[in-house]
Amino acid sequence: MTSATMAVVERHIQDESLAKYLEPHFGYPSRTRPCVNDPGSCDYLDNVYWMHDVSMLYSYIMWGVILGILAVWAMLRLINPSRRASVPKAELETQATAYPRGAYYRAWRSVAATRQRYLLPESFASIFGRVTRIQVLILAIMSGYLLVFSLVAIVYKTYITPVKGTNLLNTRTGMGGFSDRIGILAYALTPLSVLLSSRESILSVVTGISYQHFNFLHRWVGRIIFVQSFLHTLVWTIVEGKLYQPQPSVYRTFIAQPYIIWGCFAMLFITFLYVFSLRRVIQWTGYEFFKKSHYIVASLYIGACWGHWDKLYFWMLASLIVVLLDLGIRILGIGLNHIGYTKSGSIGFTPAPAALRAFGTGPDTVIRIDFSHPSPAWKPGQHFYLCFPALSIWQSHPFTPSSLSPAAGTTPHHTYIVRALSGETTRLATLACEIEGATTPVILTGPYGARVALETPNLLAVAGGTGISFALPLVIEAAGSEKHKAGLVQLVWVVRGARDLAWVKEEMGVLRARAAEGRVEVKVFVTREAGPMEGEVEEDGVVVVEAKVGEKLEAVVDVKDENTKTEVSVLDLALAEESRGFSVTYLGGAHPDLSAVVQDYIERSPASGGRIQVMASGPAGIGSTLRSVVAKCNDGGKVGRGEEKSDVGLYWDDRFL
Structure with a gap:
C-alpha cells in the first residue's frame, strides 16, 4: 500500500489483514469487507464511502454541465443568422434599399437586445469591479451550484464510538464527508481556473470571446478554490485535533504524515495566490511581480495538490497540461515570429x-x-x-x-x-x-484576442486617450469598405489636448480625406483645453508659444530642466482644424456626455444600415458609462417588430492600454 493509503486505513480504523476482500472506490482507498469494527464505526464508514462516491459523481456532473454549456455555445455560434444570410443577393449588390429581415432573424436579435438591456450594465461594482451583470450572473449561478452540491447528500449524523484499549470515545460526524466533498470540488475546479487564465485559450476558440474577458471568472474561481481549501483544512484540523481521541497523539500522528505535509504546502501556496492577487497588494508589489510569482506559485500549488492526494491526480494532470501547452505555444510563437535569416545570411x-x-x-x-x-x-x-x-x-x-x-x-x-x-x-x-x-x-x-466582427454597416467607435489604438484600425477599415456605404461610420475620440492628435498624424490625415468623401465622421473632444489660443503658456516647467490653428507659425518648446529647444511646426496642430465630417470640441475641463453622443448617433444612423454596433476602448469610466447608455438603447420588443435602431451592441476592449 502507498503511504496515503496506509494513512487513510489507519484513520478509518480499517485492518486489511482481517478483510476477505477489498471494495474499490475510485479516488479513495479501497474499503475492507466485511467490516469488523463496532456497529457505529461500520455505519460511519458506510456513510463516508457513500459520500465520497457521490462527491465524485457531482464533480463529473459539474464538468458535464460546463462542457454542455460550451457545446451549446458553439452550436449557437453556428446557427447565428448572419447579415449576409438575411439579405437577398440583389440587395447585397446594390445596398440601395432597407434590408428586410425574416422572423427567425428578428426573433434572434430581439433576444439579443433584451439580453443587452438587462445584462450589459454593471452591478455591485464596489465588490466585483467594472464588469457586466452577465459575468456577475454566471458567477452567482456557479457559486449557487457549488453551495448546493457541497451540502446535499451529506449524512448529518453523529456517532460516539469507543477507542480500542482505552475508555475514551471518538466523535464521528458528517464533517469528514463534507470536507472531502469541498476538497474534491476544489480539485475539479482547478483545470477550469487554469483554462480561464490561459492566453492560448481553448475557450476563446469555442466561444469566440477573447481570452482577457475570462479574467474576472478566473479571479473568482480562484477565490472559491481558496475558500474551499481553507474550509477543507479547517474541518479536518477540528476532526483530527478535537473529535478523535486520544489527544494530542492523534493529531501529532496526523500532521506528520507525508500527504498532510503536502496538503499544508498546497494551502500555503493557494493562500499566497489569493493574497498577492488582491488589487491593493498588486499595487504595492507591482504587476510584474504578481504575474511572474503567480505563474510559479500556481505551478507549485498544482504539484502540492498532486502530492497531497494522488488518487485525484487526473485533475492536476489536466491543469498541468493546459499550463504547459500555453507556455509551449507561446514559446513557439516567439520563435516563428523572430527566427529567420539574419543580415549575414545565416539562420x-x-x-x-x-x-x-x-x-x-x-x-x-x-x-x-x-x-x-x-x-x-x-x-x-x-x-x-x-x-x-x-x-x-x-x-x-x-x-x-x-x-x-x-x-x-x-x-x-x-x-x-x-x-x-x-x-x-x-x-x-x-x-x-x-x-x-x-x-x-x-x-x-x-x-x-478574438477578431472583432463588424457585422453591420452602422459603426460607432469610441476611444479615450490611447484607446485610439483599438478604434482607429476598425474605423479606417470600415471607411474603406464598400459594405459600410449604406451605414454611418463615426469615430469619437476623447483626448486631453489638441496636440494629442499628433500621435496618429498620418492616420488622422487618412480619416480627414475619407470624411471629406462622406465615408466617415470624426468627432474629437478635448477635455483640458477651452480652445485654440495665442500667447505663452507655462505648464509643468515647459514654456509653449502657441498659435491659432491654421496659422503658419512656429511654436518653440523650451524644456527648462534640460535647457534644450525643439522647434515644432504648428501645422501639426492643423489636425485639429475642422472640416467636412471632422470636428473638434473643446470642453475646458469637462468630459463629453457620451449618452448624448450615442443618442445623436442612433438618431442620425440610416435605417438601411441595420443594427448598430458600438466599439470602444480607453479608461474604465468610459466603459462603465457606455454599458449603461447602450443597455438603455436596446428594446427587444421593438427589434422584434423590425426596428433595428433599438438593437445596439457594445464591444468593450478592457485590456490595460
Missing part, C-alpha cells in the same frame, strides 16, 4: 528594430512605436505582447496595433500608441525623450 533570432517617438511630458507622455517585421497577419481589435529586451527580457505587455494588417505579400508595419504610466513604459519614454530618433529591439508574440 538566427532577429528582434524587430522599433523607432520611438515621444509626445508630451510627465504623466502625459505618450510613445509611438513603429517597426516593420515579418509577423503573422492580424485583424482589427487583436493585440500583440511586446517585450523590449534592451530594458528587460522578463517583461512583456499587451498593445493593440493602430495599423491595419497589410495585404498579402508585403511586410507588416506595426504602429503602437503607448502611454507611459510606470515601470517599463516610463523607461521606454525616457529612452525616446533622451535620444532623438531612438530605436530599440522588440520581441513580439501574437496576435491574441
Whole structure:
C-alpha cells in the first residue's frame, strides 16, 4: 500500500489483514469487507464511502454541465443568422434599399437586445469591479451550484464510538464527508481556473470571446478554490485535533504524515495566490511581480495538490497540461515570429528594430512605436505582447496595433500608441525623450484576442486617450469598405489636448480625406483645453508659444530642466482644424456626455444600415458609462417588430492600454 493509503486505513480504523476482500472506490482507498469494527464505526464508514462516491459523481456532473454549456455555445455560434444570410443577393449588390429581415432573424436579435438591456450594465461594482451583470450572473449561478452540491447528500449524523484499549470515545460526524466533498470540488475546479487564465485559450476558440474577458471568472474561481481549501483544512484540523481521541497523539500522528505535509504546502501556496492577487497588494508589489510569482506559485500549488492526494491526480494532470501547452505555444510563437535569416545570411533570432517617438511630458507622455517585421497577419481589435529586451527580457505587455494588417505579400508595419504610466513604459519614454530618433529591439508574440466582427454597416467607435489604438484600425477599415456605404461610420475620440492628435498624424490625415468623401465622421473632444489660443503658456516647467490653428507659425518648446529647444511646426496642430465630417470640441475641463453622443448617433444612423454596433476602448469610466447608455438603447420588443435602431451592441476592449 502507498503511504496515503496506509494513512487513510489507519484513520478509518480499517485492518486489511482481517478483510476477505477489498471494495474499490475510485479516488479513495479501497474499503475492507466485511467490516469488523463496532456497529457505529461500520455505519460511519458506510456513510463516508457513500459520500465520497457521490462527491465524485457531482464533480463529473459539474464538468458535464460546463462542457454542455460550451457545446451549446458553439452550436449557437453556428446557427447565428448572419447579415449576409438575411439579405437577398440583389440587395447585397446594390445596398440601395432597407434590408428586410425574416422572423427567425428578428426573433434572434430581439433576444439579443433584451439580453443587452438587462445584462450589459454593471452591478455591485464596489465588490466585483467594472464588469457586466452577465459575468456577475454566471458567477452567482456557479457559486449557487457549488453551495448546493457541497451540502446535499451529506449524512448529518453523529456517532460516539469507543477507542480500542482505552475508555475514551471518538466523535464521528458528517464533517469528514463534507470536507472531502469541498476538497474534491476544489480539485475539479482547478483545470477550469487554469483554462480561464490561459492566453492560448481553448475557450476563446469555442466561444469566440477573447481570452482577457475570462479574467474576472478566473479571479473568482480562484477565490472559491481558496475558500474551499481553507474550509477543507479547517474541518479536518477540528476532526483530527478535537473529535478523535486520544489527544494530542492523534493529531501529532496526523500532521506528520507525508500527504498532510503536502496538503499544508498546497494551502500555503493557494493562500499566497489569493493574497498577492488582491488589487491593493498588486499595487504595492507591482504587476510584474504578481504575474511572474503567480505563474510559479500556481505551478507549485498544482504539484502540492498532486502530492497531497494522488488518487485525484487526473485533475492536476489536466491543469498541468493546459499550463504547459500555453507556455509551449507561446514559446513557439516567439520563435516563428523572430527566427529567420539574419543580415549575414545565416539562420538566427532577429528582434524587430522599433523607432520611438515621444509626445508630451510627465504623466502625459505618450510613445509611438513603429517597426516593420515579418509577423503573422492580424485583424482589427487583436493585440500583440511586446517585450523590449534592451530594458528587460522578463517583461512583456499587451498593445493593440493602430495599423491595419497589410495585404498579402508585403511586410507588416506595426504602429503602437503607448502611454507611459510606470515601470517599463516610463523607461521606454525616457529612452525616446533622451535620444532623438531612438530605436530599440522588440520581441513580439501574437496576435491574441478574438477578431472583432463588424457585422453591420452602422459603426460607432469610441476611444479615450490611447484607446485610439483599438478604434482607429476598425474605423479606417470600415471607411474603406464598400459594405459600410449604406451605414454611418463615426469615430469619437476623447483626448486631453489638441496636440494629442499628433500621435496618429498620418492616420488622422487618412480619416480627414475619407470624411471629406462622406465615408466617415470624426468627432474629437478635448477635455483640458477651452480652445485654440495665442500667447505663452507655462505648464509643468515647459514654456509653449502657441498659435491659432491654421496659422503658419512656429511654436518653440523650451524644456527648462534640460535647457534644450525643439522647434515644432504648428501645422501639426492643423489636425485639429475642422472640416467636412471632422470636428473638434473643446470642453475646458469637462468630459463629453457620451449618452448624448450615442443618442445623436442612433438618431442620425440610416435605417438601411441595420443594427448598430458600438466599439470602444480607453479608461474604465468610459466603459462603465457606455454599458449603461447602450443597455438603455436596446428594446427587444421593438427589434422584434423590425426596428433595428433599438438593437445596439457594445464591444468593450478592457485590456490595460
